[in-house]
Amino acid sequence: MRTALRHAINLRVKQGMTIAAACAEAGMSPQGYHKAMKRPEVRDYLQTVQLEFIASIEADKAVYKARAFEVGMDLMLNSKSEAVRARMVEFFASDGKVSAVSVHIDARQSHGYEYVRPGQQVVEIRPIDGEAEALPNLETKAGLD
Template sequence: MTKPLAIVQPRPSRLSAKLRRAIELRVTEGRTIADACAEAGISPQGWYKAMKRPAVRDHLEEVQRRFVAEVDANRGLIKAQALQVALELMLHAKSESIRARMAEFLASDGKAPQVSVNIDARQGGGYEYRRPGQRVVEIEEEPISSEPE
């Protein structure tokens, strides 16, 4: 009698706690690789060697996705807190200009005023450097005459 083949589940990746900590520090706190490795207790060479493994890269991507999702979830709360601070400044600031700015800020639904910048790119080159002894050639166009030659 033959036994049915069991479905083999992939083995969970075995990442050390130090490597996991270094990845967390790198992603969530924006540390450099050297700083994250130093605090976690691994060498930078160990980091680079571990990053060659697909399981480690997958874990890094998972931590990054989780971090971005947490930041997006907190965005509404942070925006509400910022609007509350702006309201406090508008009501209780000693400077009249700060109160006026906060009133404009809150009236524009929490968006900063846009700055209009006009750049005229049709102007000539501005300064030109001429080396000593260099000749400058100016080309002049001949006027177009209406008489045939």
């Protein structure tokens, strides 16, 4: 296998270059790259480079995770903010899993935005009698009167 092809494969996998850019930097044509990919030994080399790249990323990920835990421990023990210390305690108690974001929507509210999918009709939501005075006049506030 030519060194230019090996170099193009490495650029493609490790730097995420396009085939055209990797071939240009390696000094070969994209047509030659595609033709070479038909050979089993080239596909095997590509797979080997991909697996090595994934393994190196996974190893780095473990190191970064360990460092993040060290920083979290330092924050939990030394932060002046009680909120930060409490958050770190929650973080470590959950084995480093971040809790999901919680969103509350009050369905009793009769104003706000409504998403209308393409092809659907727009539905006008009106307040129940007696509640109209409690709601702001949106047309007046927006200068639409």
